[in-house]
Amino acid sequence: xxxxxxxxxxxxxxxxxxxxxxxxxxxxxxxxxxxxxxxxxxxxxxxxxxxxxxxxxxxxxxxxxxxxxxxxxxxxxxxxxxxxxxxxxxxxxxxxxxxxxxxxxxxxxxxxxxxxxxxxxxxxxxxxxxxxxxxxxxxxxxxxxxxxxxxxxxxxxxxxxxxxxxxxxxxxxxxxxxxxxxxxxxxxxxxxxxxxxxxxxxxxxxxxxxxxxxxxxxxx
Amino acid sequence: xxxxxxxxxxxxxxxxxxxxxxxxxxxxxxxxxxxxxxxxxxxxxxxxxxxxxxxxxxxxxxxxxxxxxxxxxxxxxxxxxxxxxxxxxxxxxxxxxxxxxxxxxxxxxxxxxxxxxxxxxxxxxxxxxxxxxxxxxxxxxxxxxxxxxxxxxxxxxxxxxxxxxxxxxxxxxxxxxxxxxxxxxxxxxxxxxxxxxxxxxxxxxxxxxxxxxxxxxxxxxxxxxxxxxxxxxxxxxxxxxxxxxxxxxxxxxxxxxxxxxxxxxxxxxxxxxxxxxxxx
Ligand SMILES: C[S@@+](CC[C@H](N)C(=O)[O-])C[C@H]1O[C@@H](n2cnc3c(N)ncnc32)[C@H](O)[C@@H]1O
Numbered sequence: 001x002x003x004x005x006x007x008x009x010x011x012x013x014x015x016x017x018x019x020x021x022x023x024x025x026x027x028x029x030x031x032x033x034x035x036x037x038x039x040x041x042x043x044x045x046x047x048x049x050x051x052x053x054x055x056x057x058x059x060x061x062x063x064x065x066x067x068x069x070x071x072x073x074x075x076x077x078x079x080x081x082x083x084x085x086x087x088x089x090x091x092x093x094x095x096x097x098x099x100x101x102x103x104x105x106x107x108x109x110x111x112x113x114x115x116x117x118x119x120x121x122x123x124x125x126x127x128x129x130x131x132x133x134x135x136x137x138x139x140x141x142x143x144x145x146x147x148x149x150x151x152x153x154x155x156x157x158x159x160x161x162x163x164x165x166x167x168x169x170x171x172x173x174x175x176x177x178x179x180x181x182x183x184x185x186x187x188x189x190x191x192x193x194x195x196x197x198x199x200x201x202x203x204x205x206x207x208x209x210x211x212x213x214x215x216x217x218x219x220x
Numbered sequence: 221x222x223x224x225x226x227x228x229x230x231x232x233x234x235x236x237x238x239x240x241x242x243x244x245x246x247x248x249x250x251x252x253x254x255x256x257x258x259x260x261x262x263x264x265x266x267x268x269x270x271x272x273x274x275x276x277x278x279x280x281x282x283x284x285x286x287x288x289x290x291x292x293x294x295x296x297x298x299x300x301x302x303x304x305x306x307x308x309x310x311x312x313x314x315x316x317x318x319x320x321x322x323x324x325x326x327x328x329x330x331x332x333x334x335x336x337x338x339x340x341x342x343x344x345x346x347x348x349x350x351x352x353x354x355x356x357x358x359x360x361x362x363x364x365x366x367x368x369x370x371x372x373x374x375x376x377x378x379x380x381x382x383x384x385x386x387x388x389x390x391x392x393x394x395x396x397x398x399x400x401x402x403x404x405x406x407x408x409x410x411x412x413x414x415x416x417x418x419x420x421x422x423x424x425x426x427x428x429x430x431x432x433x434x435x436x437x438x439x440x441x442x443x444x445x446x447x448x449x450x451x452x453x454x455x456x457x458x459x460x461x462x463x464x465x466x467x468x469x470x471x472x473x474x475x476x477x478x479x480x481x482x483x484x485x486x487x488x489x490x491x492x493x494x495x496x497x498x499x500x
Binding site for chain 2: 102107112117119131133135159160
């Protein structure tokens with residue numbers, strides 16, 4: 001378990017995620033096979049670059065994700081596996097959905113180095129196309145699809161989540177509407193999410209990702 | 221009855237599971253690991269996840285290969301459309317320049333002339349017609365440029381080695397002439413060498429001409445930029461490596477830098493002949 005006093009006001013990191021020193025700087029890290037040229041220390045911990053990962057940024061900013069380690073995860077918008085590789089390092093069964101073929105080719109390579117990562121070339125807007133593979137009662141639904149209708153996708157995929165599960169979502173304002181003010185976009189997304197989820201926490205990820213909002217929610 | 225991916229799949233054959241992962245559907249998720257153990261598909265959770273892993277890895281690799289293969293059809297259409305747009309624009313340009321020459325004094329020749337006319341402010345009904353006509357031709361030229369940009373963006377993902385070696389547009393042309401990346405990958409390199417020279421080849425087979433040394437690959441710098449007496453060797457070397465590139469792109473999709481280095485070495489040797497003879 002993490003050391004409460006050291007963590008201070010910040011939420012505990014999940015088991016399997018540690019702050020370690022790389023090149024003189026404290027960074028998040030997980031232990032597993034290297035994926036994108038990230039620094040790896042002598043004990044096999046690899047730095048988790050919050051600038052390349054919205055979930056990494058949410059943890060780095062101290063959001064209470066509810067992650068403890070070893071949970072089952074459904075990850076939507078896995079791309080070539082940068083973030084989901086870290087997730088699979090500390091989580092249990094990890095289902096990674098991505099609909100673009102090119103990144104999935106790389107994602108398969110990432111999954112080949114791990115025993116608990118299951119790549120799925122599927123469209124997150126059509127959950128029935130993977131409901132025969134992904135188990136029910138998922139502990140954590142991570143979403144980073146950066147596409148129009150992000151809230152709708154979250155609502156449609158709620159059926160996979162356990163009642164006490166968590167939705168961890170990164171919303172990209174520009175994906176919804178390039179002309180609107182990010183705050184207005186975020187308000188709309190949150191309003192739509194509230195039809196199916198109770199919002200526990202939101203935070204701007206701007207320090208790492210411009211015009212992105214991080215959301216932690218649980219099913220209603 | 222269950223919709224589970226493992227329903228009807230052979231527990232010892234990841235391929236059958238992969239097909240179910242790709243094509244199956246369910247209206248809602250369920251506790252699949254427990255169902256699989258109950259159904260005797262897996263001994264326990266660990267065994268279940270190991271089987272799920274093999275099936276999803278195989279399914280994702282196959283699905284990616286198939287989807288990317290379908291992209292070759294798009295490339296083939298795009299390059300044909302690009303050529304149509306260019307040919308038609310040239311035809312329209314000829315008319316525009318000829319016609320505009322009767323109305324204006326200073327009309328530049330060819331496609332430049334078309335852009336020039338399209339930008340003018342018509343003063344008479346006839347000028348209005350010719351300027352409008354020129355505008356269509358310019359639109360077509362812009363369309364050709366957009367098609368080229370599309371090919372340049374797509375070819376490197378569809379066929380990374382072929383696109384690197386031939387350049388995106390020639391890669392797309394070879395794919396179009398062969399009727400797809402798969403058929404290109406299956407053609408012997410001698411055929412790749414003369415793709416696009418079918419008329420000349422036909423004449424040769426009829427005994428009316430010598431055998432052609434190259435088809436569209438003539439547009440490649442390695443052939444065009446080699447002195448005439450060495451062009452046959454250059455075309456043969458290039459076609460040989462292009463065939464290998466097409467096979468790698470079709471069957472594995474990995475980018476292979478060494479392949480490109482080998483061709484560069486071979487070309488350097490062929491071109492060195494000219495220097496050697498010059499030294500003698
Ligand atoms: C911002 S990137 C994800 C980056 C990734 N999460 C990481 O941190 O490594 C968004 C990804 O979502 C994918 N995506 C967009 N719409 C999708 C959909 N409907 N279904 C599945 N994936 C989708 C895109 O193809 C893209 O790869």
